[in-house]
Amino acid sequence: MFSQSRFTGLQRKFNTKKCGQSETSVLQRWRKQTNMSAFTKSFVSLARRRVFSRSIRQHSSVTTELMENMDKKSAWDRFYSETSSRNPNFKNFEWFFGFDAVQDFIMPLLQTASRPNSPLHVLDMGCGTSALGPCIYRDSVLPVRVTCADISPVAVRLMREHVQAEAIQPHDVSSHIEFLELDCTQLDTYYGSNSLDLIVDKGTTDALLRSKEGTEKAGLVLKQCLRLLRTSGSLLQFSDEDPDARLVWLETAARDQGLVAADVGVQEVGVLRGVCYYCYQVTLHQDVNK
Numbered sequence: 001m002f003s004q005s006r007f008t009g010l011q012r013k014f015n016t017k018k019c020g021q022s023e024t025s026v027l028q029r030w031r032k033q034t035n036m037s038a039f040t041k042s043f044v045s046l047a048r049r050r051v052f053s054r055s056i057r058q059h060s061s062v063t064t065e066l067m068e069n070m071d072k073k074s075a076w077d078r079f080y081s082e083t084s085s086r087n088p089n090f091k092n093f094e095w096f097f098g099f100d101a102v103q104d105f106i107m108p109l110l111q112t113a114s115r116p117n118s119p120l121h122v123l124d125m126g127c128g129t130s131a132l133g134p135c136i137y138r139d140s141v142l143p144v145r146v147t148c149a150d151i152s153p154v155a156v157r158l159m160r161e162h163v164q165a166e167a168i169q170p171h172d173v174s175s176h177i178e179f180l181e182l183d184c185t186q187l188d189t190y191y192g193s194n195s196l197d198l199i200v201d202k203g204t205t206d207a208l209l210r211s212k213e214g215t216e217k218a219g220l221v222l223k224q225c226l227r228l229l230r231t232s233g234s235l236l237q238f239s240d241e242d243p244d245a246r247l248v249w250l251e252t253a254a255r256d257q258g259l260v261a262a263d264v265g266v267q268e269v270g271v272l273r274g275v276c277y278y279c280y281q282v283t284l285h286q287d288v289n290k
């Protein structure tokens with residue numbers, strides 16, 4: 001473990017309030033809460049580099065392509081096209097955990113970040129076909145502008161069509177949701193500095209980090225995220241990467257950007273098939289020096 005003094009100006013917070021949940025209870029909750037198909041569950045196993053199930057073998061070409069190219073638009077397009085052609089009725093694909101399992105990490109931040117007379121801008125970066133963005137839009141008691149963005153036009157189209165068809169009603173009538181095809185390595189061509197209140201990244205940085213050329217891209221994305229956040233804004237990364245590696249990476253990026261007032265922390269989300277998942281949070285503060 002590193003002492004806080006190594007990270008002058010940064011505060012590291014370890015909050016393990018969710019520790020102690022048994023694997024069984026987390027798995028049971030997860031199974032109830034997510035809409036995962038058998039293929040999706042198998043895909044998750046594959047993503048963990050675990051035993052290939054029989055069902056995954058039937059899809060081996062698409063998953064193999066994806067596993068080796070998780071930073072590539074074409075691989076994700078093919079994955080979402082294939083998944084949707086197998087399920088004529090739209091089903092959200094959730095990377096490991098669905099909204100119910102992660103909402104306690106997200107929704108309280110909207111309360112603390114609230115600004116009078118202006119909706120909070122939330123970006124679900126690399127949204128895929130997750131229900132996360134629509135659920136934030138639906139449940140936020142404060143007005144929000146939720147942008148669900150992904151590099152895959154297939155995922156973006158599926159999400160747009162699904163949300164239109166469902167006619168989801170927001171808690172606050174002035175809330176807004178939009179879907180955007182976007183490459184998050186070029187986030188700063190879409191948004192200006194200090195423009196986002198909350199960036200949620202569920203599995204997107206992990207996908208980049210797992211691909212051959214992705215490490216550099218992930219670093220680029222992180223730097224842009226930190227630049228685009230407003231004061232008091234937060235970046236949340238949901239990941240299975242070990243805190244010893246991810247925290248140092250986040251702290252180093254924050255320090256390299258001259259962010260002298262940032263909290264970097266981690267909480268456990270839960271354990272799935274013996275693997276612990278975490279919520280990493282970087283929050284900028286008032287006296288931030290950009």
Ligand SMILES: C[S@@+](CC[C@H](N)C(=O)[O-])C[C@H]1O[C@@H](n2cnc3c(N)ncnc32)[C@H](O)[C@@H]1O
Pocket residue numbers: 070071072076093094095096125126127128129130149150151152155182183184185201202203204207
């Ligand atoms: C592991 S999936 C996670 C999807 C979704 N967040 C979830 O929780 O199910 C990673 C997502 O990142 C997207 N992605 C990969 N590279 C990207 C990039 N450069 N810009 C935007 N999205 C990207 C993929 O299309 C994919 O939907």
